[in-house]
Amino acid sequence: MFTIRPSRFLTLASALTAVVAATSCTDLNAPIESEYTPANFLTTPEQFIAASGPVYSQMRNEVAKAYWNLQELSTDEAVIVARNGNYYDGARYQQLSLHTWNPQNEFVRTAWDWGFSGISTCNRTLALFQNTADGAFKTQFTAELRTMRALYYFLMMDLYGNIPLVPEFGSTVQPTNATRQQVFTYIESELKQSLPDLSADVSSQTYGRPTQGTAQALLAKLYMNADVYIGQPKYTEAIAACNAIIKSKKYSLAANYMDVFAVENGPQVSEIIFAVPFDANLAQGNMMSRFALHQQMKDKFNLLFTPSNASLTWPEFFALYKEPTDTRNQQWLSGKQYLNDGRTPILIATTKKGLDSRYTGADGGEKVNYHLELSDRLTFRDAAKFDVGNDELGKAQGTRNIKYYPDKSSTSRDQGNDLVLLRYADVLLLKAEAILRGGQDPDGATPLSLVNQIRTRAQVPALTTIDLNSLFEERSREMAWEGWRRNDLIRFGKWESVWGQGMKNNAETYRRIFPIPTTELTLNGQLKQNPGY
Incomplete structure (x- = not known):
């Protein structure tokens, strides 16, 4: 067993960002610019962390900006208004709110570039790992990178649907669209294969990197949305993934809800399963307070x-x-x-x-x-x-x-709160929902008992009955502004509803996924636009 002691905001998230350059998915054969070779690099955990750094710094680049905008500004949770012209910005925000976006929308393009740059960075770093000697370090860190790649794919598949499966590093083949079924199967396979080699440890040594809990939580998300993604309900499988997290006893609800998102959040918060570490000075990108x-x-x-x-x-x-x-x-x-x-x-x-x-x-x-x-x-x-x-x-x-509480120590618009992507409360709510939707729980838990754990922490009276609508409202209160609202609205059949004081009334169902950006179609003639666009 080896231990790693990164700083609170995770040294891997900022170290050696030049080791692997991030490029779009169409530039598949970019060279790895590094002075390191298998003869003098990647023999210790710290070196593997350093080499992995660009994968994590890429996640930080847009997860709290363009990605968050697509997932939240397109919903009833968040809106950016204009103030005498300020923040009108060519209607790019209003397009998200009104469901009138097109393939030229800036956030549609930026989120695509961000996600597929992350996938390409994973591919190139994994190629670097292949040239190192076999051992425990290589096995674990390879599993972590495969899980990070699966996470990027999940986020892109959720946003854009029939995305390309990018070839391994070194291939010059331009990727074509894969079906959501193919991408779903790939993500599932990658997570299942990686899971045994991921660390089961939940501590400052693994914080900000994928663990077994991360893989299980991502599987739970994948299976919970399987009916939307591939037309096949997999609620029992979602329950099994949730149970693996619950039975591990590695996670628990934080005593104080706001502590999960505080400036000082980090590995000491027992509820966090996977977070993207930020620092106001050294790992920037979280500007929640600036905008709110x-x-x-x-x-x-x-x-x-x-x-x-x-x-x-x-x-x-x-x-x-x-x-x-x-x-x-x-x-x-x-x-x-x-x-x-x-x-x-x-x-x-x-x-x-x-x-x-x-x-x-x-x-x-x-x-x-x-x-x-x-x-x-x-x-x-x-x-x-x-x-x-x-x-x-x-x-x-x-x-x-102000869920991500303002950082009074920051001298810039950036803040130090880590962005929480996966947490234990979400797992409890997902399990409750999966049972309500017909999934089988061998442990015999009830949706009511699971939801009331959340409500007890929130200091509100326990419910006496629960159905999908009341569970949806509880998810709404619990998960606000965490980047899951669009996902939830689609799964609960509410994406085409009217909201925004009646201003959002577009019910075009093809907008359940975003278009492939025009720039990407121009770069890669093998790709086909999503239907409706």
């Missing part, structure tokens, strides 16, 4: 930067938080705002005209102190552009999410 917070929140959270005041939630989603004792309410900012003492109002010195640019009185220049009040419902002044205005009333539009 009103500019005047700088003083409330003692920030060293001014937030951008962009991302909000739709009122229909916020209305799901009905119980005042629910500790998950702490992730939202709504209504009149105060400093952290809870008593001192946040006052904005302005004028009557500055408060409301529509004010027509002769005394528009009269000074006023406005007590900041974040509205629930969004009032659009130009609905076609999602514009709510940029005066003080416009800036105060919308409920804000």
Whole structure:
């Protein structure tokens, strides 16, 4: 048994990023630029970590940006409005909210490039590993990279459907579309083959890298969505994967919900199964607070930067938080705002005209102190552009999410909270759902008992009955802004529903997957566009 002691944000995530260059999936034969050779490299765990670094730094690049935008801004959970033109940006955000995106959408392209660059980086690093001597280090780290590759494939298959299976490093063959069934089978096979060689250890030594728990959680996600992906329900298989995690006793619900996402989150949080490590200075890319917070929140959270005041939630989603004792309410900012003492109002010195640019009185220049009040419902002044205005009333539009709590130590817009992709609460909810959908649990657990574990932690009364609709609402409250909302809406048959104060009403079913970017079709003539686009 060997141990590795990376720093909190994981040395592998930033080390030797030049060892393996990340390129798009169409550039399959890029050389590995490295001074290292099998004769002088990859003999110790630390060296394997260093060589693996680009795989993890690539994950960090867009998981909290373009990928998150596709998975959340396309749903009822999150929206970016324009403020007198600010953040209109050619309607790229509005296209996601209204389900009117096309193959030229920037986030559609960036997320594709990010995911397939990750896959290519895995392929090239695995090729480097093949030239090293066999041993325990090589076996484990090869399994970890195969699992990371499977994770990238899962995220891409979930977004784009019939994606290419990229050839192994060294091949010059341009990949063609594979069916979702083929990609599903490949991911399943890779995870099952890698699982025995992954570490069962859950500690600071393995944090941020795939473990057996990671592979099982990803299998649970794969099987839970199998009916959507391949038209074959696999709920009993999903339960088996969840049971492997539960019976391992390696994970448990954190006592405090907000601790899972705090600036100081990390390997000490027993609920985290797999997270993408970030650091405000050395491993950047998490800008949740920058986008979510009103500019005047700088003083409330003692920030060293001014937030951008962009991302909000739709009122229909916020209305799901009905119980005042629910500790998950702490992730939202709504209504009149105060400093952290809870008593001192946040006052904005302005004028009557500055408060409301529509004010027509002769005394528009009269000074006023406005007590900041974040509205629930969004009032659009130009609905076609999602514009709510940029005066003080416009800036105060919308409920804000601070699940990834603001990092007061950051000197930039980046923050140090690790982004949680897989966690134990999700596993419990997935198992409950799989049982409700007809899966068989040899352990005899009930969906009600599983969901009530979540509710007990949230300090709300236990449910007495449970069905798919009430479970969906519980998932909504528990999993908000974690990048799974689009996945959930599709699985629960709610993707074509109306939301966004009635503004999102497009019910085109082909939009359950995104288009292949135009740039990629131009680079690779073997690929065919997804139907409908």
